[in-house]
Amino acid sequence: MKSNKRQFASDNYAGICPEAWQAMEEANHGHAPAYGDDCWTAEATEAVRELFEIDCEVFFTFNGTAANALAMACLCQSYHSVICHEHAHVETDECGAPEFFSNGMKVLLVSGADGKVAPAAVEQIVRRRRDIHFPKPRVLSITESTEMGTVYVPEELDAIWETARRLNLRVHMDGARFANAVAALGRSPKEITWKVGVDVLCFGGTKNGMAVGECIVFFKKELAEEFGYRCKQAGQLASKMRFLAAPWVGMLRSGAWLRHGESANARARQLEQLLRDIPGVEILFPVQANAVFARFPPHVASRLHDKGWKFYDFIGSGGSRLMCSWDTTEEDVSAFAADVREAVDKSQVSSTP
Numbered sequence: 001m002k003s004n005k006r007q008f009a010s011d012n013y014a015g016i017c018p019e020a021w022q023a024m025e026e027a028n029h030g031h032a033p034a035y036g037d038d039c040w041t042a043e044a045t046e047a048v049r050e051l052f053e054i055d056c057e058v059f060f061t062f063n064g065t066a067a068n069a070l071a072m073a074c075l076c077q078s079y080h081s082v083i084c085h086e087h088a089h090v091e092t093d094e095c096g097a098p099e100f101f102s103n104g105m106k107v108l109l110v111s112g113a114d115g116k117v118a119p120a121a122v123e124q125i126v127r128r129r130r131d132i133h134f135p136k137p138r139v140l141s142i143t144e145s146t147e148m149g150t151v152y153v154p155e156e157l158d159a160i161w162e163t164a165r166r167l168n169l170r171v172h173m174d175g176a177r178f179a180n181a182v183a184a185l186g187r188s189p190k191e192i193t194w195k196v197g198v199d200v201l202c203f204g205g206t207k208n209g210m211a212v213g214e215c216i217v218f219f220k221k222e223l224a225e226e227f228g229y230r231c232k233q234a235g236q237l238a239s240k241m242r243f244l245a246a247p248w249v250g251m252l253r254s255g256a257w258l259r260h261g262e263s264a265n266a267r268a269r270q271l272e273q274l275l276r277d278i279p280g281v282e283i284l285f286p287v288q289a290n291a292v293f294a295r296f297p298p299h300v301a302s303r304l305h306d307k308g309w310k311f312y313d314f315i316g317s318g319g320s321r322l323m324c325s326w327d328t329t330e331e332d333v334s335a336f337a338a339d340v341r342e343a344v345d346k347s348q349v350s351s352t353p
């Protein structure tokens with residue numbers, strides 16, 4: 001067996017949380033109808049509707065890439081385009097799945113501080129070309145919380161919606177870390193989704209503590225027309241659907257989804273504070289969810305890697321990305337920070353003439 005030390009590489013390094021695990025165990029009794037005709041899927045769908053306080057259409061897929069790509073394909077024709085941030089997962093980490101599943105839709109990139117789409121940049125890209133030779137902008141995709149560990153506040157989402165409405169764009173929200181955003185804002189889920197114009201949300205389960213699974217929520221039911229066929233064609237219709245659905249029941253009904261988001265966020269804040277105390281370490285983005293982006297002095301990252309710590313150094317605009325998970329402990333954070341301090345001290349010694 002290999003070491004199973006908790007890491008800061010990604011929140012998907014973490015295992016399955018007890019609430020998700022227990023629900024899967026409860027679902028594992030006897031036989032149940034396949035392909036979503038079971039009581040767990042019905043119950044999970046109901047739990048999602050209650051959480052968002054609206055009668056929405058709900059689907060479960062295995063992963064977030066498929067959720068995003070299929071949701072966007074459903075909002076687009078092949079000659080349309082989707083506008084997203086240049087660091088958005090749909091652009092940088094889905095291997096062209098959005099373009100593939102929509103048979104040619106084009107992803108248009110805008111920039112914006114702290115990983116957030118700037119409404120003015122959206123306006124500019126839409127207004128730049130309105131002729132028939134350019135793919136017609138149809139969807140605005142935002143990530144909440146963002147790839148940089150920041151969070152759009154409701155007022156920012158309102159501004160995004162106002163822009164989208166004026167430009168006739170539908171709004172897709174990549175919520176791989178939606179729980180962290182809700183925990184950070186302390187607002188109800190509806191206040192940062194359908195109340196501010198989000199048409200479809202890809203609600204992340206995996207990074208929140210499930211083994212596998214994302215939930216696609218269409219707040220306007222008519223937009224989900226024939227979506228089930230897309231899921232099936234893409235190989236995303238689970239035959240033993242109850243095991244994708246049951247964890248949602250366990251997580252939503254117990255409130256664990258939010259507690260885990262809060263806990264991961266708290267660990268990120270703790271990590272930020274400890275790192276800010278270490279000379280030469282720079283924090284690159286406001287820490288609002290469960291990520292800390294830090295720039296370390298030379299050689300420090302490789303020393304930490306040598307010590308067995310895993311984290312990514314290539315995401316976004318440089319620096320090291322440190323993700324906290326539902327199960328990251330205070331001790332994990334202090335142990336990591338202590339090793340950073342030691343590595344920084346060593347690098348100062350070695351750079352003294």
Ligand SMILES: *Cc1c(COP(=O)(O)O)cnc(C)c1O
Binds near residue numbers: 068174176
């Ligand atoms: C992890 C993640 C996803 C989903 O990725 P999969 O590996 O396909 O499950 C989607 N969006 C963002 C922002 C993510 O971080």
